[in-house]
Amino acid sequence: EVQLLESGGGLVQPGGSLRLSCAASGFTFSSYGMSWVRQAPGKGLEWVSSISGSDGSTYYADSVKGRFTISRDNSKNMLYLQMNSLRAEDAAVYYCAKNQWELAPWGQGTLVTVSS
Amino acid sequence: EIVLTQSPDFQSLTPKEKVTITCRASQSIGTSLHWYQQKPDQSPKLLIKYASQSISGVPSRFRGSGSGTDFTLTINSLEAEDAAAYYCHQTTSFPYTFGQGTKLEIK
Numbered sequence: 001e002v003q004l005l006e007s008g009g010g011l012v013q014p015g016g017s018l019r020l021s022c023a024a025s026g027f028t029f030s031s032y033g034m035s036w037v038r039q040a041p042g043k044g045l046e047w048v049s050s051i052s053g054s055d056g057s058t059y060y061a062d063s064v065k066g067r068f069t070i071s072r073d074n075s076k077n078m079l080y081l082q083m084n085s086l087r088a089e090d091a092a093v094y095y096c097a098k099n100q101w102e103l104a105p106w107g108q109g110t111l112v113t114v115s116s
Numbered sequence: 117e118i119v120l121t122q123s124p125d126f127q128s129l130t131p132k133e134k135v136t137i138t139c140r141a142s143q144s145i146g147t148s149l150h151w152y153q154q155k156p157d158q159s160p161k162l163l164i165k166y167a168s169q170s171i172s173g174v175p176s177r178f179r180g181s182g183s184g185t186d187f188t189l190t191i192n193s194l195e196a197e198d199a200a201a202y203y204c205h206q207t208t209s210f211p212y213t214f215g216q217g218t219k220l221e222i223k
Contacts, residue, residue: 045214
């Protein structure tokens, strides 16, 4: 069974940094792209970033480009999202998802709160 | 950026009714359009991929259709458990985008 488990969320001050992790199991991690999607409280889904499984190509939403970095460690079946210069509008539940074009499955999410 | 516009934003229906949710893309995306269901306090779940391909474990009352710029998700014979938000999502090009969502209430 494919499982994705996010961690690393929490409370951070504006301008601060946080690194999210996503532990993957139940599939050949290195063969698949992975994505981060976020959802602000009471709002819809917003794609944040994706990374390919093959060559590690990365893609970002304009809203996070230059501040967030997606990476993966195929030896540990881990996906990461390094978030710097956090803003109030980055507050959301962050989901990781297995990305074979469609996103499935999704993890349970980790909550990021940005507040002073 | 490809903009996806869903309609309606909200719909309230009774069990056994049929509902159609539409998703319109700002440019042609072929069939690279997927549908997700998100129940309250849960993660999104894939319902339909590539506009019309069914997903194992998803009830057959969920059907998708369309291509190009116009897509529909149809739920036949609604059940109480279908109360959720529904999102369309395109993966034809980066940045990936989602529709704004359709909230479905079952009376």
